[in-house]
Amino acid sequence: MLSLLHFFCLFLLWGTGVGTPDTSLPYMVYLDGNQMVCLHWGFDDLQGDIEFQLTVNTTGWVGFGLSPNGNMIAADIVIGGMGPSEPYFTDRHGKGKFMPLVDDKQSYTLLSMDEKNGQTIMRFQRPIDTCDDQDFLIKLIYAYGITDTIEYHKTRRGTKEVNLLNYMPKTFPPNSKYLMATMDKITIPSVHTYYHCKVMKFSKPSRKQHIYRIEPVIEHIDMVHHLLLYNCPSFVNTTYDNMCYVFMFNAGIPFGDDDRDIYFKLEIHYNNPHLETGRTDSSGLKLYYTDQLRQHDVGVLMTGIISSHMPYMIPPKAQEFHTYGMGDPIPDLNVFVVLLHTHLAGRKVRVAQYRDGKQIDFLAVDEHYNFEMQRFKNVGKIKTIKQNDEIAVECTYDTMDRTNVTKMGLATTDEMCLAFIAYYPAINCSCFFCFFSITDVEVSNMLIILTKSPKSVTFTTFSVRIFS
Known part of the structure; x- marks a missing residue:
């Protein structure tokens, strides 16, 4: 069998940032493609505060907001800058396509405002408990002006989806190298799904290495749906070219620990929905590795519904259609x-953990699933799966805009229901990419249940419950 080295759909990359602040703000992301707007942040669970530092390449006003949909409407916004004699800063909210209104209650606190080297640096904080209680990917919005007169931003605006509360600090060894695993100018055929x-082949290193960072190399973002990279077993010894994330500090994907290439x-x-012709592509992944081995080897498990093993149809005009995949018991793992x-009809995904027949936790929850924003999400504190625990993946679909049934399959217009779980230490099996067995199917009231034994599953707002 092949083993899954890494599954990639667009994910947030880690960078060094501009004007890196103190360690109380360990997280950073550029909000725009030109790296003009940089956000650092950190949070204190005990104090219940989240702190931001927004650095923008302008000497005019700067704006930052949290939005449910990427628009100004219903967004929580702050606007500030360094005036001629003193800083200005207000907490506002968006009501429409006009100037955000000043809030009666100012829930943001300005900590500092600075203007130097052509940049405005605004540092502020707010209570965490005013954030969404489901901790989903928040759309951050920004805008800025070229003067301190607060007026329409024109094209100086944007949005980015970020999970503010589920980050882990990353470390990079000084002597790292990298491998390029990319296509070589392949011609994309004029078919919808390819x-x-x-x-x-890569030469065997002199000793075992750890891959600690995986960086996308995407040439045609409009056509590359996703990438899969597999570490091949020992019997693979020929090349082939035809049809067919940064880890935490103490874990890495091993390779080069046996005597073979x-x-x-x-x-x-x-x-390729428009059936374009003549497009060539060299997309792939850049794998950073080091011989300074980390404490644990990383593995990746997949659970959910394997469409090729258990095909079925999702009916049209269904506002909420639920499917469940139950996973076999597995050894102790740290997730x-x-x-x-x-795919496109997915609206919610939950991964529930059971022990002794009772749900004890969610490994992951996305109540606002966005097909365009798939990425590995940190679970926060490490979650342990014990021997004999069971894992259930619940997917909720909306097919109100469809007139035909939707089948489970590989095309973007088909559907899937999967969870890729990265864990350590890697278990002693033939592959990183392990399938949980699924044998029985039950269909009832817009609900399809895939289980390893004759059980049924019921869904409530707060949990997924299994009963015999």
Whole structure:
């Protein structure tokens, strides 16, 4: 069998940032593609506060907000800057396509305002408990002006989806190297859905290494749907080219620990709905590795519904259609990130953990699933799966805009229900990419249940409950 080295759909990359502040703000992301707007942040669970530092390449006003949909309407916004004699700063809210209104209650606190080297640096905080209690990916919005007169921003605005409360600090060893696992100018055919596979050979290193960072190399973001990279088993010894995330400080994906050359298989799903011709692509992944081994080897498990093993149809005109996949018991694992995956009809995904027949936790929850924003999400504190625990993946679909049934399959217009779970230490099995067995199907009231034994599942607002 092949083992899954990494599953990639667009995820947030870690960078060094501009004007890196003190360690109380350990997280950073650029909010725009030109790296003009940089956000650092940190939070204190005990104090219940989250602190931001917004750095913008302007000497005019700057604005920052939390939005449920990426628009100004219903967004919580702050606007500030350094005036001629003193700073200005107000907490506002968006009501429409006009100047955000000043809030009666100012829930943000300005900590500092500075203007230097052509940049405005605004540091402020707010209570965490005013954030969404489901801790989903928040759309951050920004805007800025070229003067201190607060007026329409024109094109100086944007939005980015970020999970503010589920970050982990990253560390990078000084002597790292990298491998390039990419396609080589393959021609994308004029078909809607195309999978291309490339098996590539890399020379064996002198000793065991750890891959600690995986960076996307995307040439055609409009066509690359997702990438899969597999670490091939020992019997693979030939190349092939035809159809077919940054880890925490103490864990890495191992390779080079046996006496053979290394073969990776790169699989890319290209989505070409307009049947374009003549497009070539060299997308892939850049794998950073080091011989300074970390404490644990990382593994990746997949659970959910394997569409090729258990095909079924989702009916049209269903506002909430639920499916469940139950996973076999597995050895003790420490879970640190999870990637949830459906296609266009997916609206919610939950991964529940059971012990002795009772739900004890969620490994991951996304109540606002966005097909365009799939990524590995940190689970916060490490979650432990014990021997004989069971894992259930629940997917909720909305097919109100469809007139035909939706089948489970590989195309973007088909559906999937999967969770990729990254954990340590890697278990002693033949692959990183392990399938949980699924044998029985029950259909009832817009609900399809896939289980390993004759059980049924019921869903409530707060939990997924299983009963015999």
